Amino acid sequence: MNVRLTAMALCVGLGAAPAAAQTPDLAAIARASGTPDIPGLKMVWLAPWGEVSKAHPWKNIIVHQTEGPAGSARGGAQAQSKNPTRRGVTVWVETDGTVYWAVAEHLVPTHGDGANRNDNKYIDNRPTFRQVIGHNSIGVEFAGNYPDVARGPTAAQIEAWRILIKVLRARYGIPLDRVYAHNWIDHKDARYCEGCALATLAREWGE
Structure with missing residues (x-):
């Protein structure tokens, strides 16, 4: 009897282990609506997702870096949320890794300089x-x-980017070779290469 109970306990334990070890299905989460919890990301939803079929047909991802102090992403995202088409972006990432989704995904903020490079x-x-x-x-x-x-991105921003880039690509079907640093496509500030480290990481991480 004790042997059988022990065997049953082992079977239950072995059966539970793979479920606990499963990684989240980011691709499925990325197709959701509303304000889903995304494992590994601290998301602040200023604009919820709608039906992905009604989103703007995004073809590329452009990585920007703003010349602002730590803590400025929140204010930038809030201002963007109030005036979605102002100069700025849809998603803002703070130095502590907090991600602000600022603009409804069917709206187009003003960013980029016309791909003049x-x-x-x-x-x-x-x-x-x-x-x-x-x-x-x-x-x-x-x-x-x-x-x-x-100054490069913080470790927390890099870890948030590792997940965020997968979610963005999965949600909008954007290929890896369509992830760009702002400096790769536009003539920008000559003092540094804006977004280059983050765009390079995304491509190195691959699929």
């Missing part, structure tokens, strides 16, 4: 010149590179 300095600009623009690209802004614009 055509010098192949960072990437092949033939498919981007005058083509990867704000109207077809969802923008993500990382705060906190003030007063040193060359």
Whole structure:
């Protein structure tokens, strides 16, 4: 009897282990509506998701970095939420990794400078010149590179980006090679390469 009970306990334990070890299905979560919990992300929803079929047809992701102090993402996101089409982006990421979804996904904020880079300095600009623009690209802004614009993203921002990029790509069906740093497609501040480290990480992480 004791042997049988022990065997049953082992079977239950072994059966429970894979369920506990399962990773979250980000692809399924990414197709949700409303304000879903996304494992690994601290999300602040200023604008909930609607039906993904009614979202703007985003084709690219542009990574930005704002020359603002730590803590500025919240204010930027709130201002964006009140005036969605102002110069700015849809998603803001604070230095502590908090992600603010600021704008309803069917609206298009003003960002990007018209894809004016055509010098192949960072990437092949033939498919981007005058083509990867704000109207077809969802923008993500990382705060906190003030007063040193060359300061890279924080460890918390990188970990948030690791998950966020998967969610964005899964939700909108965006290929990996359509993730761009702002500096890759536009002539920007010569003091640093805006968004380059984060866009490079996204491509290195792969699928």
